[in-house]
Amino acid sequence: MTPADPVAYREGVIRTIPRFWLVLDIVGSAIGLLLTLPLTYVFEAGTMSRWIPDGPVSILLVLLVAVIQWGAAAISRLSPVLALIVAWFGALLQMACGFSPGAYNLAILAVVFATSAWGSMRLLWIGGASALGGGLIAGGYMSLINEEALIQDTETGLRVALVAVLLGTVSVLTLVMAWGAGLLWRVVLHGRRTRDAQVRAEAVAVAEQERVRIARDMHDVVAHSLAVVIAQSDGARYAAAADPAQATAALTTIGQTARAALSDVRLLLAQLRHSEGQGPQPTLADLETLYTQVRAAGIEPRVTVDPMPPGEPPAGIQLAVYRILQEALTNAIRHGAGDVDVWLGWHADHVQITVRNAVPPTPRQAHMERGHGLIGMRERAQLVGGTLSAEHEAVGFVVRAVLPIGPAAD
Incomplete structure (x- = not known):
């Protein structure tokens, strides 16, 4: 796993990711902020908060909440744990100000996705708990701030509870789907890394088999040739005094055997340098040459x-x-x-x-x-x-x- 791997899981706060992905996340979050913030103002088109009067302060607070949440989305790949903390802070600030859910809350889905896709195993389950708990809290909060608009009959508190359950269910399903999509992406990345590791292991195994094969061929060639050369040289040393012609014949055999061995060794070395074919290999037709070399060794x-x-x-x-x-x-x-x-x-x-x-x-x-x-x-x-x-x-x-x-x- 290289340090620049964009899918590596870390227990630390900050992950090492390629600059391309960081820039892409920042630019994408900025575009998301520019698109969702105007939609929030358009769909609200009235009271922004239940507790803060409309005016510059309300508008600035909405802008601050939107920037915090999209800022969390911008760093979600770089640091999923920090992104989750910042997103929770933005959501609590939004509820404290009494703002209704807006289009800018889509940034939270990106953060929940990141916790399960790139976070550690601990953060994976923390993100799942946040999706479940945050959805329930969001459902209860929405039913609370819209109680007067949705519930006109004050005598039926059951309707308030049913609305809370409905909104909570929708919120939980939305957040859990984002978390599940991140988990699925995590599985895909894990499978990809497993395949890459398998390919690397197979390449190492093939290289090891080739190394063993070449070592075996080198031993066969060198051991046989040296055995013939040693036998001939010993015979030539003893026969030199009595029969110079026999010594000359032995030296001729030594030269021929050494040249053949050198040719085979060069072929094996060429196989080490290049990944081309194995080259010509001995066949049954070469057995007679082998027998001749053995006879020459006495x-x-x-x-x-x-x-x-x-x-x-x-x-x-x-x-x-x-x-x-x-x-x-x-x-x-x-x-x-x-x-x-x-x-x-x-x-x-x-x-x-x-x-x-x-x-x-x-x-x-x-x-x-x-x-x-x-x-x-x-x-x-x-x-x-x-x-x-x-x-x-x-x-x-x-x-x-x-x-x-x-x-x-x-």
Whole structure:
């Protein structure tokens, strides 16, 4: 909620509102005063007060009451509590002078509206009580000052009571309707703020999901590439003395892997800077390149695909399969011992992935469980509605995944 929010509710006396709304309220109240004051004089066209003789004093007092009440309307958005106090003062002054209700009393409706529309919860109910009590007082006051004009038969006091009830009911309904309109506007503003907050929360959630996705992609790319580079550099260091040609081949593989990783990293950074498409993503056609990189790191992936894909799998499934295999093979390079068995089973409604590799005599399970790789693989599977498990077994470390194939997965 910004400080300039024109609908913010405050417990303080003065609210912070944009200057535009303050100027609009002042100008509107001035126009209301100029329109209603002449109408008051026209419709009265006789005795202005029951207790003050007609003359300059009576006219000035009517003008003062009108200015006070419209002044309260002018500050009703800026300070609903002050506006209510000023409006009550103007109404009591009007009754003390014995003035009949006039057109300028419409300003009170604006004040009652403001108490429920922009006031605090406490002022909301104070405004409602003021509408109810003020309407009853106004009804009794009008019946009192018009008793002689309306009641000619002095023997029937019941008629005076009935007139008071009628006028009080009309006054209460009028003020309560103004208060209810403000309450309705308050509900509308609350709904608008709730929708805005929901939109902001959804935007934050989308941004967080994108951040997690990019972090996962960055880990997949960098971890795999660095694993290959480290394996090749270690092999080149040991082979340099015995076979310089093999060292040169290893350096060539290192350069190719680093360039590919740099290209992927630049693509991810571009996604961070721009909100454009995700760009090209790995597919099943890139698996052979992945296997070649693993072979270059000194590990032979024994790949079995049975059954074969019945058609073109959805792009999301292809990406998930690639990333899961990439991370599993990267873990085999970093933590495994010996070659890796990869099995892919493409069925009509799902694909099964199994990656098995031997482990050293002392497994590094605790280290692997703390890493981001296994978490990333599970997230990959969950994003497409699948499941993934990774655990040590008698035959070594085994990663198993089942990914559904269908419109929902795509």
